[in-house]
Amino acid sequence: MFSYRHAFHAGNHADVLKHTVLISAMNYLAQKDVGYTAIDTHSGPGLYKLDSPDAKQSGEAQEGLLALLRNKSKLAGPMAPALLAYRAVLDHFNPQGGMVHYPGSPFIAxxxxxxxxxxxxxxxxxxxxxxxxxxxxxxxAGRQTMVMNEDGFLGLPKYLPPTTRRGLVFIDPSYEIKLDYERVVVAVSTGLQRFATGTFVIWYPIIPRPQAHSLPRHLTNLARQSNRPWLHATLRIRSGAQRPEAVTGDPVKRLGLVESGVVVINPPFSLQEDLQAALPQMVQLMGQDSQAGFTLTNS
Ligand SMILES: C[S@@+](CC[C@H](N)C(=O)[O-])C[C@H]1O[C@@H](n2cnc3c(N)ncnc32)[C@H](O)[C@@H]1O
Structure with missing residues (x-):
């Protein structure tokens, strides 16, 4: 346990996807004056340096965020609003220009x-x-931001529902242990019972592991059972050998993650439109071969 360090993956295509969704959802919540609570169950260190040895060793940002910026002249028209909002957040953390500092979800939030x-x-x-x-x-940050050295799955219920009944839960585990898939489902199920109108954003890797394949189905079923709307987006940047885990060991590490998804329960109204415009551009800018693509479904 705990061999996963997000510093190796900061700014990769999965971060581009999940952080674009996070920003779009938070910007929507900010349209009403009443305050909201954002809960990040798996925060990571908060801020990364893309020129650190860890980031350089993996080179993942090169295929993600840096490809997005490098290739932007490929777009026939303007960048999609959700990508511009993502870019604006990154620029805030890089006031000297360039792209050295990458904000993780805690800093973005x-x-x-x-x-x-x-x-x-x-x-x-x-x-x-x-x-x-x-x-x-x-x-x-003062008292507005609280950091807890606690298990996010176990700690989440104590903040639900938030006093203002407005909130967003961002669930972004490393899925280092298989039990994480099950724990995500239990956390969302409990979360919906306590806070049925909350926005739940759940990221997951698309890898040759049965639990990863069934997770979005379990999550959308939970939404259906609670009569709540949901949205499911996936992004793939290239072909990847889909060899069974039994042969390859850890497919994430050995083959490199090529695809991931985000399920959002109670998505903000604007998210579908935001992603409809942003996902094709993510594919155009970060896609590496004919297998690159996206899906976007909702209910
Ligand atoms: C994918 S990273 C998070 C990245 C971060 N959300 C972001 O977008 O910048 C997952 C993090 O969860 C931490 N973690 C693993 N299990 C946890 C648990 N049960 N509760 C809280 N954190 C956990 C890991 O140490 C790791 O830093």
Whole structure:
């Protein structure tokens, strides 16, 4: 357990997808004056350096965010509004120009908070929690942002429903252990029982593992059973050998992640339109071969 470090993956295509969704959802919530609570059950360290040895070693940002920026002249028209919003957040963390600092979900969320909003951050990794605490302290975030060295799955229910009954739950585990898939379903099921109108954003990797394939179905079933709307987006940047896990060991590490998805329960009204415009551009800018593509379904 805990061999996963997001520093190797910061700014990859999966981050582009999940963070575009996070930003779009938070911007929507900010349209009403009443405050909301954002809860990040799996926070990571919060801020990354794309020129760090870890990031350079994996080179994943090169295929993700940096490809998105590098190739933007390929677009016939303007960048989609959701990608421009993503870009604007990144620019905030890189005031000197260039793209050295990559904000993780805690920093993205903190940046988008208004005075009346709150942020709850969970992280378990012994090193990443120390970095997260120091990073958040440097933001002088005060009591608006709370960092907890706790299991995010277990800690989530105590903040649901938020006092203002407006909120967003961002669930982004490393899926390092297979049990994470099951725990996500239990957390969302409990979450919906306590806060049926909350927006739940769940990221997952699309890898040759049965639990990964069935997760979106379990999540959309939960939404259906609670009579709640949902949206499901996937993004693939290239072909990837789909060899069974039994042969390859850890498919994420050995083959490189080529595809991932996000399920959103109670999506903001604008999210479908935002992603309808952004996903084809993500494929155009980060796609590497004819297998690159996206799906977008909702109910
Ligand atoms: C994919 S990373 C998170 C990335 C982050 N959400 C972002 O977008 O920048 C997953 C993180 O969850 C942490 N983690 C693993 N299991 C956890 C748990 N049960 N509760 C809280 N954090 C956990 C890992 O240490 C890792 O830092």
């Amino acid at each position: 903190h940046h988008l908070l208004r005075e009346q909003d709150k942020l709850k951050l969970f992280e378990l990794h012994p090193t990443d929690i120390r970095t997260l605490v120091a990073n958040v302290e440097a933001l002088q």
